[in-house]
Every structure is written in C-alpha cells, then in structure tokens.
Amino acid sequence: MAGGRRPARGEPSAGELHGGGEPTESRAEPWRACVEEISPDGVRDCPPRRVLVVDDHPVVRQGVVALLNADPSLEVVGQAESAEEALDVVARLLPDVVLLDARLPGLSGVDAARTMLPEHPRLRAVLLTGFTNQGVLLDALDAGIHGLVLKESDATTIVAAVRAVASGQQFIDPLVEHRLLATREHRRRARQRYGLTPAELEVLEMVPQGLTNSEISSALGLSANTVKTHLAHAMRKLEVRNRAEAAVFVLSGGLS
Template identity: 40%
Template sequence: MGRRRAGRAVAGRGRPVTVRVLLVDDQPLLLQGFSMILSVEDDLQVVGQATDGELAVAAVAELAPDVVLMDVQMPRLDGIEATRRIVADHPAVRVVILTTFDRDDYLFDALAAGASGFLLKNADPDDLVDAVRAAAHGHALLAPEVTRRVIERSTGQDAGPAPAAGSPGAAGEGIPLPSLTQREREVLVLVARGLSNAEIAREAYVSEATVKTHVSNVLAKLGVRDRVQAVVAAYEGGLVAPGG
C-alpha cells in the first residue's frame, strides 16, 4: 500500500487541499483496492465509484471530481468514449486511464480522447497516488514503459537504436526549439528522461519552485499544453534522441 504522505497546503492557511477522485472499473475488487490505496492519503478523497462508462459520465456531473481513474474495457460504454464525453462536458476534470492492457490503440485513443494520464494496473501503488496528484495539478503523466511509444508515434520514428551523429534526427538537428535558454534546455532534457520536478531539482541543484518556473516557461515558449507534448518537441527538435 502507498506510503502515507502529507497533503498539499493551501497557501497562507496550512490546511490540506483535498483532491476529489472518482473510481471507474467494472471489477468490484479493484475498486475496493484502489479506494484503500488512495483513502490513506491525507490530500485525496474518493468521492464515488462507477462500474461502467455511462455511470461514470453521470457521476462526474453529479459529484464534480477533480480526477477520474478510468478503466477501458467496461459494459455499456467503454472508458475511451466515457473519457471523451467527460472532457468535452467538464474540461477541468482530469482523467487518468488505468488498464491491464498495454496496447498502442488504447494508449493513443485515450490521449486523443483527452486523458491526462495512462497507467497500467500493475503499477506500484505509490505511482498510482503520484498519478492522481500529477493529474490534479494539471500535468500529463504516462507510465515510463509507454512514454517512448508516444514519442515514436508522434515523431514518426520506429523503435530501435538512436540516430547516429550527423544523421537526420540526431541531436542538434530537427525542428528548432525557439528561444529556450540553456537552463530551460537542460530542464527539458531531464523532463524527457522522465524525471519529476523534485528529481530535476536535485539533479540541477535548484529549488523545486525554480524547476516549476522553468517547466512553465518551456511549455509557454514551445506552445504546448503539457509535459508529454514538450517531450515530443524535444525529440522533434533533436535535443534528445530515442533511447538516449
């Protein structure tokens, strides 16, 4: 079970900010397990459960969760279509797809539907908790094992060795990365390696607040909405290479 961690504090008040979570899965045992994992966290509150996509859409309208943990294969309405409807009707709600099926079609359909994250059900409980928090903060999140597939699909590359120096797609070539400072480029490389803000702060010997500022600047300058798109831009720009 995930380790207990302190909740986020409201600026100037010191009270934890509660993230409201809706669980959606057609297997009652999994719903119970996910609820147990999340309920021990001070800053997370499971506000409801649904066993199919139609019930999930209705529950979002009724309960106004911040984050929805969404299964894919369910009766009546699957998780992909439910995600599409939820995001269209409630843009502020973040949906994290949670599935046992490590399939490209699910991954890309989920992202196209507006999901903010994609995790496999065999992920560590702490990763599940972190995914909910990341989504609540407006960050996109992908399981490490699928991040590279997103990059390869988005850049039109196949899995394989990194391009040789001087070849198309090698570091330093590709689509320009406009007006990024050297520090912002360094932060983008670390983001592309899958590091969290806290890990980047330790790597770069700066505060986490400074990292958040750099990441925000990178997203704004690249004109992208989240970290996943920023990573794709880093690969397209040749700042990093697949497998590198």
C-alpha cells in the same frame, strides 16, 4: 480547515457521495482553485483532490479506493461501475479527477472520457489499462485523457499518476513513456503527410502482423465493418492496391 484536521474518510459505495449530501461550492471547486489555508494551529493545509473511481470489478475498485484514500492529498468521493454511471456521478459530484478502467461494460473508459471531458472542462482523467498496444494508448491521449497507468505497475505509480494529473500535469507510465511518445510523433508526421486519420493509421499499422479484420476489431474494440472501412480509406490515400502492398508500405518505413 478548522482545527487543522480532516474528517475521517470512509469508502463510499458505487455512485455515492462520500459523507452524504450534495457537494458544497467550495468542495466542488476544481484543482486550479485549491487555495492554501492556515489552520488555527498554524499548519498550512489544502483541501484534498476529489477523485471518482470507475471500475466494474468491486474488489479491484475497493482496492484502488483504499489506496488513494491512504494518501492525505487525495479523497475518493464516489465510485461507479460503468461509464454510463460515471457520466451521471461526474455531473452530480464534480470531482477534480476521474480514474477510469479502460475496459468497462458498455462504453469503454476512453469513450467515457471523450464524452465527459468536453462537458466538464475542468475535470482531469486518468486511464488505468491492461492494454500495452500503442494504438490503444495513443487513442486515449487523443481523447484528452491526461494520465495513463498500466495495471501491471505498482501502487505508488497509480497514486503518483492521480496526484500529478490533479496538479495539472500529464502523466504517462514510465513502462511505456519513451516508446509511446516516439510513436505519437511518428503518427503525427504520417497524418500530416498522407492525411490519415488516427483510426485509419491505427488499423493500418496492424496489417503487417497478418491479422484479419475480425482480429484487428477485437484488439481495438471496433466492429469488423469499421476496420474494413478504415483500412479501405487508408489504402486509397496511400495508393496501394491490397493488404499485401499496405503491409510492405508500413514495414518499409513508408509512413516515416
């Protein structure tokens, strides 16, 4: 960069491009194309990774923006308050990484990722979530999300997640990593053995908790009818006759 200095970085409002105007071709390049340059003073430098922050709570969003902008390797170029707005901003700004809150008005952060990642193959996604339910977290990974961070984690973990994902790595919060990866392998074997879909398995694993379809739907963000359908399909594949038999099957390790 000329003079070896980056321009001062402000905090863009929701949906705005930092600095105004449309991104140039070089600024819109993905993280893979980031090339080190030698400034006139001989200091090696590389353009910061461009980040979009999506959260419907202004105070939280602005706090995350300030946190990421404090790291010289990152630059928040836009903000969005909903998944729908994020889809539009991603198409306009072409960020390297999008940091999504899991719970948004309308589409969830996971649903947003399912839509935007296939449309923008070079985009990387990090999910910031308050959910610790293994099924919800695994759904996020199945949706193609590259990084998972719990809201209870400290600020350094959020920055580390964005930096790792921007560099092409996967990041799973250390608070859930071991258990989550073990559960993911368990689910993979169960799907292969019984032909269960991820959604069917997710619903089935909650049956032993004694939850009603309505309670499961609230926990997973699905409709009660969808839960009922997934459970019926899973029970048919396992050849069990009712919820009680399904619960016993799961608790006895039948899915292992």
